[in-house]
Amino acid sequence: MEYKKIEEPLLYDGSQIQPFWAFKEFKVKGSSILAWHGPMEIEAEKIIDYEDIGLEIKSSEMVHFIIEHFDIQPADIRTCYHRQRLFVTIVKDVLGELGIGTNREGDDLYFEGNKLSVSIATCSNSSMKIHFGMNITNKGTPIDVDTIGLLECKKDLDNSQINELTNKISQNYINEIESIEEDITKTKVF
Amino acid sequence: MEYKKIEEPLLYDGSQIQPFWAFKEFKVKGSSILAWHGPMEIEAEKIIDYEDIGLEIKSSEMVHFIIEHFDIQPADIRTCYHRQRLFVTIVKDVLGELGIGTNREGDDLYFEGNKLSVSIATCSNSSMKIHFGMNITNKGTPIDVDTIGLLECKKDLDNSQINELTNKISQNYINEIESIEEDITKTKVF
Amino acid sequence: MEYKKIEEPLLYDGSQIQPFWAFKEFKVKGSSILAWHGPMEIEAEKIIDYEDIGLEIKSSEMVHFIIEHFDIQPADIRTCYHRQRLFVTIVKDVLGELGIGTNREGDDLYFEGNKLSVSIATCSNSSMKIHFGMNITNKGTPIDVDTIGLLECKKDLDNSQINELTNKISQNYINEIESIEEDITKTKVF
């Protein structure tokens, strides 16, 4: 599983959740996690959460992660949501190490009751996709939701720390999936 | 998914990881999580982790959880290890709320470098099983491993708090699995 | 699994067989069976049975059932057709209790050689869908097929009986699926 940090800013508009985006845009082939910093504004017709239809999903500055898995064929959304949950717990732990204590509810992280992140998981027949976006600031977020950004959680957080946590989250997730695969190979089944 | 707290003490000897144990011993039918307090001493021929063969796996007083899932047919060990990881992160979070800060490595929890827990996941063709045991004290644990128990992590922890955390962990896990199922039913796939 | 009877009349035009219709139209989330009375006229481009392409599929008054299952991931059409067959046998049995003796051939019910019903099953990656429509009268059915409606099978059938059988069929199907799940949890596998 390959990790690629995209250095240039990139708008998350919902097209990135589509299968094969990493390959089509960045020639990243196979299972991968791509991360970058940039705004979010999801186009109405690209919303894949039926409960979000009609809502604004936006933020001016976020850390974005796009994960794609090809290891399980056919891909299924149940496994993908399990992996999404694991991903979110990893984010929570990495933030915790920085002194940012959050609460997780399903796939959402909250800091003192304010929403810090958005996430979705989906799949096609051949790959599983996860998006996780975390506000760097709460600028540009919907006014009818109590939101917060990393910089409001911890004022002295600097850019290199945000880069570092982006890398660490990605690497920890890759390690997690690998450690699961390893555990399979040492366990008797009935 | 049913949660049952077993009130009488019970030795975890490795037989509880076998499929249908909850039904055969307690008439608990269907997907379930059973929890109890008691010692652990796994019989050599019941060890299912091939890396543990020849090792002592024991403790005088633990909180034990045995989970069985029948929802996915055929059952597979990969999904089971994903759920095990989610379970461990839930334990970590509940402990954190009590002020017990732990680190997770795969399916192990550590407190200041000392091993607090053991865990395994397995399956048969028709059910997935998870065992998670957490030391209440470090009495009776193998001498060649740095171990710790909840009472060494937090001296003023009382019995009712241990009962409460046992219940809370179980309930949170049930909620987690349900929330995953719910997310499936609201997400467009490609 | 939720059962919802839709009280207002609704044209079955083939769009209802699409995944997530119950959620998008009625906010019914999760596995469900929706039933209503209304006409059928399937739009050409919504026909999903390749053998029906070019045929008229219509009727002026039918009992319609739309079933969606999210329990199996990824969804597969084979399981869905097994469930469709079970559904049709349940319809047959409920009609039989009313004194309407029918023959089943695959997913079709016949009364004295006349076609009483239409049915199709399909799936996306994340849900299985079944439509079953049964003529209340044979009005508006294609002239080149020998069709019949419930009211021609049994002249004294009144509206409340049709409502009752609609509810009973739906409930029996839900019970059937639940009883299968229960049987899984009591059976040794090899």
Add this chain to the structure above:
Amino acid sequence: MEYKKIEEPLLYDGSQIQPFWAFKEFKVKGSSILAWHGPMEIEAEKIIDYEDIGLEIKSSEMVHFIIEHFDIQPADIRTCYHRQRLFVTIVKDVLGELGIGTNREGDDLYFEGNKLSVSIATCSNSSMKIHFGMNITNKGTPIDVDTIGLLECKKDLDNSQINELTNKISQNYINEIESIEEDITKTKVF
């Protein structure tokens, strides 16, 4: 799928539910349905229904069916129980054509409140197995259960009719499975 009628009497003792029995005993290779007339007395250690443990499961004269499917890999018990239910509805229909009206509850057939049949489904990783046994008379059945046999349901039933219904049930089941496979190949998926 091959149908074989075994002409010599054979005791159903529970060993026949094991995978590959048809091949090991009768060189019948591949998916098959074997049927014969004979008594039943299941050995305690061969009971695979955990709810039946400790019960007597016996009858002096039954029609037995043993089905094995190799088409789905890995085999799963959920699909197997779906097929079992379909099988039982087929038995019910064939009996109905002979004027023997029965009620089905899950995988049991009842005639006027008396239990006519027993059934179980199971699987290994590579095959699905179904047993269905139907009393020819109620002789030798457990005294604590209200049972009945075909000859008590319909006094003038003769041997050739029992043979005929045995064959017809088997053939109809084979046709059913084939018709499901055929329907798969004509249906658009989403």
Add this chain to the structure above:
Amino acid sequence: MEYKKIEEPLLYDGSQIQPFWAFKEFKVKGSSILAWHGPMEIEAEKIIDYEDIGLEIKSSEMVHFIIEHFDIQPADIRTCYHRQRLFVTIVKDVLGELGIGTNREGDDLYFEGNKLSVSIATCSNSSMKIHFGMNITNKGTPIDVDTIGLLECKKDLDNSQINELTNKISQNYINEIESIEEDITKTKVF
């Protein structure tokens, strides 16, 4: 699994790789292999190999095979690529019997370093599809690739031999898949 040789010439334009093509065009229902001789020119928007986007994929005269499998539900691309590889090895062996020695690299056949064939595998939720095309001559192939056709490999190859090898490849593939199914039914699993 049905084999059909299409006698009239037919352009392979990429639409044939779509599910249900055999049924929609030729009323061939179920798993099948269709073969014909004809040119290839894949329309840009029908290219399904993301690495081929922007490339010309064409040839004036080829032997084409289109395979569709409905036996595995849900269909998955991994199994499909396994079958594609088996198909290509069968082509290689049949050519070898004619004295045309080729090398296989993945799904490509080469004769003395020149590309003889193209191939792709894909699937929908309900069927697996394989296309394999082999140049009869190298006319009309892209100028930037070293290609070759059967007639350049073996100058005295006549039309009836090409027909024969087309039939033989198809039949051997059908036999191969059947022999795998048969082996399943004779092997103990753990």
Add this chain to the structure above:
Amino acid sequence: MEYKKIEEPLLYDGSQIQPFWAFKEFKVKGSSILAWHGPMEIEAEKIIDYEDIGLEIKSSEMVHFIIEHFDIQPADIRTCYHRQRLFVTIVKDVLGELGIGTNREGDDLYFEGNKLSVSIATCSNSSMKIHFGMNITNKGTPIDVDTIGLLECKKDLDNSQINELTNKISQNYINEIESIEEDITKTKVF
């Protein structure tokens, strides 16, 4: 996927086909291919091919390959037999490059009508296993079968060439499986 050549001679007695053998005997964890030279004599109770029961399966000197795959969960015997067939075609091709032209029938290789090899595939819920053994000489093979060994096929074959072909077959198989995985990640599905 790891390749390990075992240098010391080792009797193939049928125990090596059991899951986790590579880990239990050689601490090789994960998907692997192990190869060695040695005799074969399968113990009666370790025969897993029901058609071979009662037969002698033996040879004094063979090249053995044991493959285990953990990538697909749950493991299934159908995929395993597909991979076995691919493995055998790879052996055939490597032998062909050495000038040893063989015919393949299913999973058997023949040289001028004489049987050169034996093979079986099987699985547990969590891993797929393949054994392939190829006679180095025909010594010690059953007298009622026309067998042959590599040294009878090609008299001047020396030990280093046999070692080389053992390594090459193993490496080519690993490459094949990897190339299939790669092809998955570049192909559009429907």
